[in-house]
Amino acid sequence: MTAFVLVAGCFTGDWIWQEVAERLRESGAEVHPVTLTGMGDRRDEAVPGTDLETHIEDVVRVIDGVDAQDAPEVVIVGHDYGIHPVLGAADRRPERITRVVHLDTGMPRDGDTAGQLVPDEEIRRQLSDGRTPWRIPAPSSEQWQRWGSTDGLTDEALARLTRYAAPQPTGTLTRPLRLSGAVTALPATGVLCTGNGLNIALIEDLVAGGLPQFQHLAKPETSFFELATGHWPMLSRPEELAEVLLRAAEGEGHRITPTGAVPPYLRPFVLDVPERPRERVGRIDLYLPDVPDEVSEAASDRPRPAVVFVHGGPLPADVRPTPRDWPAFVGYGRYAASLGVVGVTVDHRLHGFDDYGRAAADITEAVERVRADPRVDPERIALWFFSGAGLLLAHWLAGPPSWLRCAAATYPILAPLSSWGAVDPRFRPADAVNGAGRLPVVLTRVGLENAEIAATVEDFLAAAKECGTGVEVIDVPDAHHGFESIDHIEQSRQAVAQAMRAVLAHLGPC
CATH class of the missing domain: 3.40.50.1820 (Alpha/Beta hydrolase fold, catalytic domain)
Structure with a gap:
């Protein structure tokens, strides 16, 4: 059996995975949606010291709680900000992880902060200047577009996103991610939401350009999928996302072919x-x-x-x-x-x-x-x-x-x-x-x-x-x-x- 550990992005919690988790369980998978400290129904647990390290420890505890005999394969999924605690946890438990899935997010490296990738320019400036309080207020329904494309979300889904959103502890965005390098050897899959501007053609162009920093995207154990939707596919396309995650767990997906020629x-x-x-x-x-x-x-x-x-x-x-x-x-x-x-x-x-x-x-x-x-x-x-x-x-x-x-x-x-x-x-x-x-x-x-x-x-x-x-x-x-x-x-x-x-x-x- 495969166990999926699902870690959502800023302001959200395990609730956002509800429909995806149901479909994964129907396929026979074990599913562990994670609610990070201070998020979802744990919003009251946040304190000024809550930071990325807190969230990494949250994910590590979930991984450690998966029975290796019942579910020997663990696929860990990070959406948006969630990829930071996912990579941090996978780097500490690489022997338990069979694949890391980057869901419409970047590929942060050692020393990066999540704040560097915050799409809301005003929040990013505040983080850079140190002007933010210890928690960042959750967006209103009109502000979600600043954090990613809302393409595909119904009015009901957008209202749900707003209703359950929790303030994001600032330290989760400002503390650098520290990686030993163990996670880089793990198979990875990128799920690109085309409504948010990412697509496989862009990745292929980056690899074909020959620059060294993109060549790892052409490793045989790295695959890609596209979803024709915005930044929150677990709300806009839950059935398609569940199918993609199951296929990713099987090692499927589009591979980027290295040219092998002169860059x-x-x-x-x-x-x-x-x-x-x-x-x-x-x-x-x-x-x-x-x-x-x-x-x-x-x-x-x-x-x-x-x-x-x-x-x-x-x-x-x-x-x-x-x-x-x-x-x-x-x-x-x-x-x-x-x-x-x-x-x-x-x-x-x-x-x-x-x-x-x-x-x-x-x-x-x-x-x-x-x-x-x-x-x-x-x-x-x-x-x-x-x-x-x-x-x-x-x-x-x-x-x-x-x-x-x-x-x-x-x-x-x-x-x-x-x-x-x-x-x-x-x-x-x-x-x-x-x-x-x-x-x-x-x-x-x-x-x-x-x-x-x-x-x-x-x-x-x-x-x-x-x-x-x-x-x-x-x-x-x-x-x-x-x-x-x-x-x-x-x-x-x-x-x-x-x-x-x-x-x-x-x-x-x-």
Whole structure:
């Protein structure tokens, strides 16, 4: 017999699993919905010291109470915040757990706090600033949408969610999760609720991108399911969820296939550009243009405009080679220099979703260093953002300096994705674009983009149109995210060339 240990998310208790538990028991399974300290009918047991460790101990006691002879297989399910105590407990009892199910939640690591993934921005800011009381009030019926999509919930289900909700002890969200590493060896299943923005296609894109932090998602013992509903499938789709949990316990589900090839970010640049020497100064590399023989000596000494290329992320701090050594960014730097401007690539420290402020400071420092170089015209600079660095565009749109002649973005992500958790609200380009004034923006949009990323681009373009900011859109219909490395087609070559011409036109004569 399989035993299911079910741990719900913020504000809820064992009651939320009622219908799912009934269906699991009808299949012959043993079911243990968990009510954590201070939640559900245990709300009066919370004290100011109730924290994540309290909840981990709650789950450990339930696991220890499952008879190993009657139920040798234990599948532990964490929904939303519940994945934190689930992982903490499974890490301490790995010999009892046969599978960990992540139900519409993230994959936190050692040292992470649940507060980093709180989707309600106001609560997240309060947690960061230490301004919250020892318990966070439960949402009203109108506020649940801030904590996850309510897609699929009937009015009755939403009223039930509100009626039984309990305040969440703040310490459960602020105490870091501590893991020994034992839990990482356990089989895992992700159940993705597409109404909340997560889907298997997005996971496949992350794995196919080749970045090391996502490769564990392609392990043979890791599987995925999708549910076409919002963030509370135990209320909106209990029968389907129960069926998925039973299938997960049997090891079923979609597997992500590792490519086994060279990671896309290490493949050659789409354009064949001549090699050029580069100068490395701190975090930046400079690619300098040649001076044609026919140019006078006086003209050859004139400073040139510069284009600063800003790589995406977040990326782990230990990724090697670093982005400025990736063929695409080497290619962009060389290409800019071949056209008479200074190409600049920069390694910045966008290593996590809470690092956007630090990354923006790194870019500011890099630009100041570039502008101070006597070979660069300090009043003619363009900034060019890629992928997840698209959010950094907001920093420059909100109040563009006079020297910024153009901002460019290629397959950008222009709003935090639903799975990202904490991102400083300053970094929302659609909100910042009304401060851009007459700053020209060149945006390269790929036709085969992930749907959630594409939606952020459309929202930005709508906001830009409303406030009158000029955006030149370059479409690449048959290309993917990262097309300069993976789509070596004529469309890609033309798009890179067109975007570069557009940016250089705003910088003026070289």
